Amino acid sequence: MLSKAPKVLVVITVLSGGVGAARLLSALSGVLDPSEITAIVNVGDDLVLHGLTICPDLDTIAYTLAGLNNDELGWGLSGESWRVMDELADLGGADWFRLGDRDLATHLYRSQRLSEGATKSEVTRELCQRWGVKVRLLPVTDDDVATQFETEIGLLSFQQYFVQHHHDVKVHGIEVLGASAAHATPQVLAALEACTRIVIAPSNPLISIDPILQIPGVRAILERRHHDVVAVSPIVNGAAVKGPADRLLGELGHEVSCVGVADFYRGLLGTLIIDEADAQLSNVIRGRGINVRVTTTIMAAPANARRLAHEVVR
Amino acid sequence: MLSKAPKVLVVITVLSGGVGAARLLSALSGVLDPSEITAIVNVGDDLVLHGLTICPDLDTIAYTLAGLNNDELGWGLSGESWRVMDELADLGGADWFRLGDRDLATHLYRSQRLSEGATKSEVTRELCQRWGVKVRLLPVTDDDVATQFETEIGLLSFQQYFVQHHHDVKVHGIEVLGASAAHATPQVLAALEACTRIVIAPSNPLISIDPILQIPGVRAILERRHHDVVAVSPIVNGAAVKGPADRLLGELGHEVSCVGVADFYRGLLGTLIIDEADAQLSNVIRGRGINVRVTTTIMAAPANARRLAHEVVR
Numbered sequence: 001m002l003s004k005a006p007k008v009l010v011v012i013t014v015l016s017g018g019v020g021a022a023r024l025l026s027a028l029s030g031v032l033d034p035s036e037i038t039a040i041v042n043v044g045d046d047l048v049l050h051g052l053t054i055c056p057d058l059d060t061i062a063y064t065l066a067g068l069n070n071d072e073l074g075w076g077l078s079g080e081s082w083r084v085m086d087e088l089a090d091l092g093g094a095d096w097f098r099l100g101d102r103d104l105a106t107h108l109y110r111s112q113r114l115s116e117g118a119t120k121s122e123v124t125r126e127l128c129q130r131w132g133v134k135v136r137l138l139p140v141t142d143d144d145v146a147t148q149f150e151t152e153i154g155l156l157s158f159q160q161y162f163v164q165h166h167h168d169v170k171v172h173g174i175e176v177l178g179a180s181a182a183h184a185t186p187q188v189l190a191a192l193e194a195c196t197r198i199v200i201a202p203s204n205p206l207i208s209i210d211p212i213l214q215i216p217g218v219r220a221i222l223e224r225r226h227h228d229v230v231a232v233s234p235i236v237n238g239a240a241v242k243g244p245a246d247r248l249l250g251e252l253g254h255e256v257s258c259v260g261v262a263d264f265y266r267g268l269l270g271t272l273i274i275d276e277a278d279a280q281l282s283n284v285i286r287g288r289g290i291n292v293r294v295t296t297t298i299m300a301a302p303a304n305a306r307r308l309a310h311e312v313v314r
Numbered sequence: 315m316l317s318k319a320p321k322v323l324v325v326i327t328v329l330s331g332g333v334g335a336a337r338l339l340s341a342l343s344g345v346l347d348p349s350e351i352t353a354i355v356n357v358g359d360d361l362v363l364h365g366l367t368i369c370p371d372l373d374t375i376a377y378t379l380a381g382l383n384n385d386e387l388g389w390g391l392s393g394e395s396w397r398v399m400d401e402l403a404d405l406g407g408a409d410w411f412r413l414g415d416r417d418l419a420t421h422l423y424r425s426q427r428l429s430e431g432a433t434k435s436e437v438t439r440e441l442c443q444r445w446g447v448k449v450r451l452l453p454v455t456d457d458d459v460a461t462q463f464e465t466e467i468g469l470l471s472f473q474q475y476f477v478q479h480h481h482d483v484k485v486h487g488i489e490v491l492g493a494s495a496a497h498a499t500p501q502v503l504a505a506l507e508a509c510t511r512i513v514i515a516p517s518n519p520l521i522s523i524d525p526i527l528q529i530p531g532v533r534a535i536l537e538r539r540h541h542d543v544v545a546v547s548p549i550v551n552g553a554a555v556k557g558p559a560d561r562l563l564g565e566l567g568h569e570v571s572c573v574g575v576a577d578f579y580r581g582l583l584g585t586l587i588i589d590e591a592d593a594q595l596s597n598v599i600r601g602r603g604i605n606v607r608v609t610t611t612i613m614a615a616p617a618n619a620r621r622l623a624h625e626v627v628r
Contacts, residue, residue: 048365048429049426050365050366050421050422050423050425050426050429051362051364051365051366051367051421051422051429052364052365052366052422052425053365081397083395083397083415083416084415084416084418084419084422085419087416087418087419087420088419088423090419090444091419091420091423091441092423092440092444093419093422093423093426101397101398101401101415102397102398102401104398104401104418105398105399105401105402105404105405105407106401106405107364107365108364108365108366108398108402108407109364109402109405109406109407111364111365112363112364112365112407112408114365115362115364115365126406127405130404
């Protein structure tokens with residue numbers, strides 16, 4: 001029997017929020033065998049609305065990886081229609097959280113399966129199989145957690161803050177309700193232990209990644225394996241690529257820069273990938289004992305996304 | 315001040331199932347001021363599916379009275395579309411209970427309001443106001459009850475029996491789970507006490523009317539006021555006008571005729587309205603101490619429905 005040189009397998013696990021993570025995972029799928037990629041996904045944004053259990057980050061990632069994402073809107077499904085929402089608005093129902101007709105089918109499916117006793121992990125696997133998504137998507141926990149904002153206008157749920165108020169209110173604090181009592185699933189812990197590289201996606205550190213890190217057991221693995229942890233900074237040139245990460249970092253007392261990101265992840269990171277626009281900050285970050293790689297982190301152009309993916313796995 | 319002759323007000327309360335009751339209520343609305351009509355509606359068919367609380371009888375009546383009913387299908391809303399159901403079927407979801415896009419908006423609205431703490435009665439009032447329904451619709455109870463069938467293939471929920479198995483399995487028994495612990499709403503009891511006439515719609519006695527009668531307090535009022543109770547037989551010439559009433563009456567040991575209906579309602583009825591096709595049975599029913607009126611009870615033609623409505627209120 002012929003002996004072959006052992007193939008070096010880069011098996012990566014990506015801590016993931018929504019849109020930014022979806023783009024990175026999509027780019028990584030072009031560079032690695034998708035079955036070698038596991039995404040551990042934030043569920044702090046999940047909500048129950050109209051009786052339906054909605055998992056925005058899981059759905060954003062799955063839709064994107066399935067090629068079903070709506071590029072025009074920047075969220076939801078392509079070829080979407082709005083018959084139910086229009087009728088709901090006519091009834092005077094709550095229509096601030098826009099749910100397209102195609103999207104609703106996902107939530108109906110999930111809600112029914114959950115009511116039958118399936119876990120969120122199982123439902124995610126079923127949906128991904130149906131959509132032909134090869135990347136393994138794992139909700140960080142099957143327990144209920146809910147990110148909550150203490151704001152200038154009172155306590156707000158994630159989607160009240162993010163969608164209803166367009167993240168345009170001052171935030172004094174963020175709490176992930178239920179996190180300390182939640183359990184990371186065995187698959188999540190195993191993926192974090194078994195992979196050769198852990199990636200922190202360029203998602204919002206405070207409201208996408210931190211609710212993952214707060215699930216008991218997760219942070220400890222990253223601390224122990226920090227040499228294997230690579231993060232991509234979601235802050236470029238002092239501003240968030242998308243969403244309120246810059247504003248939130250500032251409001252909660254962090255430096256609004258990739259240095260602030262490095263400090264937020266202190267003790268968890270081996271390497272931070274920053275954008276060329278921030279190259280001059282490399283030495284400050286290296287001064288924290290963190291390796292720095294500089295590349296284009298804005299993934300709008302496919303070639304850039306691919307370059308970033310290569311940088312993440314090299 | 316000029317004294318006027320007092321106007322005799324016929325204020326009627328109608329125990330109601332779905333389609334048959336909806337037609338009668340619609341016809342009654344043409345004969346009486348709709349605001350003088352109260353429908354006490356069965357909720358034993360209600361179900362939670364895909365996380366949504368669905369009230370088929372309440373919706374059938376409201377849609378019909380609002381002029382929104384789908385005549386072609388015989389259920390649901392006119393101008394309906396099926397985008398969500400088609401997508402759900404693509405996902406491999408449970409699509410045996412067909413929910414149109416317009417119809418879904420009703421269930422989303424209701425489910426959200428219930429989750430906010432509204433009662434089924436309150437949600438019904440809100441929806442009816444939105445649709446311009448003047449007849450007062452009251453779910454018999456705001457508590458959870460569920461009609462369950464003991465069949466040759468095991469226990470089935472109402473909609474499993476009715477929709478999934480097309481009421482084509484042998485039934486050994488029917489139970490209304492939760493009925494004995496449920497509370498009729500104060501509005502229901504007040505309507506039954508205050509009206510000048512109680513009508514039992516030509517709905518299925520076993521699975522539409524009996525789940526109303528089983529809510530504590532309701533049967534007792536009908537027994538005491540039986541002289542004021544008028545029922546319309548849903549059995550004509552030994553067959554149900556619609557649905558499985560004939561088969562169920564037979565399977566559960568009742569006579570499959572308007573006499574069987576009279577016997578089923580024994581002690582509760584002052585008058586039974588039967589179809590001309592059954593005129594020869596009048597004396598048998600009168601022998602039970604129940605008045606009989608004979609007319610056309612098939613409401614397909616508007617003139618017939620109107621004649622029946624006049625017979626009910628005269």
